[in-house]
Structures are given as structure tokens and as C-alpha cells.
Amino acid sequence: MTTDIVTKRIIRSPKDAYGGLALMLLAAVAWWGSLDLAGSQGTQFGPGTAPRLFAGLLFATGFAVMIMGLCKDGEKIERYGIRGPLLIGASVVLFAAAVGSFGLPVTAFFTILVASAASHETRWIEAIVWAAFLSIGCTLLFVFALGLSLPLWPDF
């Protein structure tokens, strides 16, 4: 209980405070990533000038957002659902990893099934039929109708 009261007093708007902090972090990573790039020479911009300029500005704005979060009352962050981001993320990774060797229809079918698990409203028989329909439909649309060169069949 006590910790709750303390954090409430220091961080009055967690959405802004953590949001600003994350942006500062992003800016710092970008700054570090562009350290090896040459800066401006005389009147010419170097390749590193713009990234460092934008990173610096982002750092400053992120800092301001964080300070705002400490000074002004704001909303609490609602609880994150773990299931949604985890399973949607997994389905995207599955697609990326499998499409090259298993081809579009097969990969799409399993990707859709994994994604379907992300919602607790999913009904499984319906989801399997829908996955089959979508994967065939997408293959016909993208590969045959639109002529995109996606791998079609499993690569044995």
C-alpha cells in the first residue's frame, strides 16, 4: 500500500512519464547507432548530422513529456493483455519464418490459426474453416490474380 501511495505522488501521470522515458531511450539508441557516421564538415551536412539532430530533438521532447508526466495528473496505464500481443507476435514470426520454405497457402493457414488464438471469442471449428478459406483466397488473390512472386509450394 505504501509503495502505491508513494509512486502515485511521484509519478502523477504514468502514461506520460513512462512514454517520455521510452522515447528518450529510443533517442539514445539512435544516437549511439549513428556515432560512427561522419558529422558535418564546414558547410556540408554529413550522413550523421540529420540522425543525430533528430535524435537530440527527440531526446529533449521525450524529456519534456516525462517531466509533464511527473507534474500533471493523468490517467493510469490500463493493464496490458499478454495473450493478444504474444500470439499476434508469434503468428507474424511464424509467417516470416515459414513462408520461404513451406509456401504461402500452408503458412497462411497456420498463421491464421495461431492468430485466432489471440482472441478469447474465437470458436475453433469456425476458425479452422475460415483459415482454410482465407489461405486459399489469399493465394488466389496475391499469387494468381496480382502476380506477386510469393513462394507457393512447400520446398522439399
Place this chain on the structure above:
Amino acid sequence: MDFIANLALGFSLAASPENLLLCMVGVMVGTMVGVLPGIGPVASIAILLPVTFGLPPVGALIMLAGIYYGAQYGGSTTSILVNIPGEASSVVTTLDGFQMAQQGRAGPALAIAAIGSFIAGTAGTLLVALLGEPLTNVALMFGAPEFFSLMLVGLILAIVLASGSVLKAIAMIFVGLLLSTIGADLQTGVPRLSFGLMELSEGVSFVVIAMGMFGIAEVLRNIQSPEQRGIVRGKVSNLMPTREDLRQSAGAIGRGTVIGSILGVLPGGGAVMSSFAAYTFEKRISRDPSRFGKGAIEGVAAPESANNAAAQTAFIPLLTLGIPGNAVMALFLGAMTMQGIVPGPQVMMIQPGLVWAVIVSMWIGNVMLVILNLPLIGIWVSMLRVPYRLLFPAILIFCCIGAYAVNNSSLDTILMGLFGLIGYWLIRHDFEPAPLILALVLGPLLEENLRRAVIISNGDPTIFLTRPLSAVLLVVAVLLLAVSILPSIRKRRQQVFAE
């Protein structure tokens, strides 16, 4: 004379059977997706971008434009029928539109929305055609400093008009600009911020980021909350508005068209602002303001006309200056770049056929919307019944395939998913993704013009103030920013968005 010759050139290209078909498919698919809950115009275009990859440039842009109007129009259908605005620009339509539907007058409300949109769309298209050439001529006098200042104005307008905190919108602009620097340096070709990854040395495709931020992030947000589902009461019958309806809405359509056309041209403005402005204006000049909110037909006619007019005139800065005014136009600019078109005033000189065909196809698309949508209303209503549990896997697989297809690269798909998670995180922390996308697309142009300006002036930063056009633009930018931070305006701004 030029005006007629240009339109004729546009017609000759846009009316080819292939382009007519693409326009029709775009309008139909756009309406279908726009009707679906939780997918607005920006998400529709982002998700459907890969469909246009294999098309020639003219066809791709015509189809995308069709998707855009269709999605706009689909949004108003759901506002009227089930009180769920498909997108932000038809939020105000729910006020009187849904009331009309509850009084059994859904048919006339839909018909007036369609007629108003068509009249406004026609006026908007004519305005684009009229202003296109003179504005392009002005833009051709622009040098690097002027372009830089102009883009600054665009970005600042995006900040001013973002709905949340000004500071957070500024932060999103910088994130977008930073992301835009990933990839090969424009002048030296050195890979930047690639963290040693080969694939990143070419930069992250904006399609990948847009699909993640608008497609996947929205999915993540929507599956979190239990589904809000509107129920369509009864059947939509008797589409014909009465003579009284037409008389009442004629003025509202006219005024909405004018307001929408003006606000649409402003960068950062566009459909959302104009529909709010038109509704407020109608209410203020009405002899009996108490009718509004209880099924006044002007309350449907004015905002629907305004958002469609704005949707058209928003193309003016994009087609003449190569500068997108809002997130939808940013996606268009990205699509143009993917088709190998370098956006800017020179496009109208080098490829007049492309520009005029797109302009004319806007009008053709509006005709199709009126002809197709009213008879097909039954289909759109049935689309409303598609549950989200079926919808989101479809969105997901479209995004996966789309991201992969940009370069046939698995890393792009992974990055798309990553940006989906980032986008979800941003939404949860009340950061808006729209200014980010705008900055991402404008970033390379902004940097290039800044660098060129610095070279021209031998490193003297006052060049932006000593060139008159550039100075005027910068003064505008500073004024806008100052105004948005003033407390009294800030309060008004919050009121407008809260309404």
C-alpha cells in the same frame, strides 16, 4: 483552354476499360472495408496497399483513390445505421444520422449522404483541376529553402491539429523523422542506423511501418476490448428523400462543400476537421438549433458533404507540391514513391497524364459511389454483421503477405509485427501514430532540402529568413505553433475534439 484540354487528357486515360475496372474495384473494396468496424480510411489504404503493387502507376493510384472514397463513404453508412462511426470524419454524422435511422428514416439519411457526397466530390474535383496548374507554377519557383519551410509548416499543422497533447505530437514527428533516416545516406550512400543489418541498409519501407502501426496495432487494441456491436433495426426501405428533405438539405450541402473544400486544402486539415466545422456551422445558423441531435437532415447533409469535399481537395498540396497534408495523403505519397514516381511539382510537368487521370478518376469514383452504393446497401448491412473474431485474422494475414511482398523479405514481415507492437504501445500511451507517418514520409525530402539549402547558402542559416517566400512560410509556422500553445486556444481545441 488548358483546363479543358487537361481534363480531356485525363478522361482519355481514366476511361480506359482497365482503369474503369480498377476504379470500380477500388470503390467497392473500399466501401466494404470502410463498413467493417474498426477499419477507417487510413487503415484500409495501409492494409490494401499490397494489392496495388503489381499494377501500373496510373492504375495503382486510381484504385487507391477509389479505396479512399469508398472507405470514407462506408464510414458514414455505419454512422447512420448503427451509431458506430467507421472513421473519425463521420463521428458527427452519428448525431443526427442515427436519430433519423431510429425514426425509420435511414433510407433518406443514406440517400442524402450519398447525394451530398457526390455534389461535394464533384466540386472538390473541379477545384483540384482548376488549382492544379497555377499552384504547380508557383511551386516550380520554389528552391530548397522554400520547400524546407513549406514542409515545416505542414508538420507544424499536423501537430496543431492532432487531437491529443501538442508535446506528444511533436515527439511523434521526431520519431518519424528519425525512422526516416534509416537506410542509405542520400549523398554518400553510407548506410545509417542499420545496426549492422544488411537489410536495414536499404531503409525500412514505409509500407511495413504503416501496416504495422495502422493494421496490426489496431488489431491488438480491438481484440483487447470486448466487441461493441450495433444492431441494425428493421430493414432499410424507401431510400427516396422527400421534397422537404431535399429543400432542407440543399443549402447545407452547399455550405458543407465550401467549408470542406477550404479546410481540405490546408495541410493537416482534411476530412475530420471539416465535418466538425460544417456541423457546428449549420447548427449555429439554423433557425431552430434544438432540432440538431434529434434527426435533423442538415446534420447529415453538411458534414457528409464537407468531409467528401475535403477528401478531394486534400489532394491539391500532394499533387502540386508533392507534400502530403495528412496521414492518408502520406500513404498516397508513399505509394507513388513505390511506383517510382518522384513526388513534387515536376510530376505534373513530366507525367501530366498520370496526374490528370487520377483527378478525373476521382470524379468517376464519385459517380460510381452514388450508382453502386445505394442499391447495394443490403450487402453493406450484411458486412456489418461480420464478427471481429473473423476479421482480425484476415487483417493480419493481409499485413503479413503485404509486408513480405515489398521485397520478398522475411525481415520486413518481422519488422511489420514489431511496428505493430510499437504502435500498440503508442496508442496505449496516448501517442498518435498519424503525425509519425507524416513525418516518416516527409523526412527524406525535408533532410534533402535542408542540406541543399545549407550548401546554397554556404552554411548561413539565415537563408531561410532572407528569402521572402521562405520567410513568410516560417512566420506562418511560428504563428501556428504559438497559437496552438496559447492557453485559451488550447481550451477551445479540447472542446472541439471533445464534442
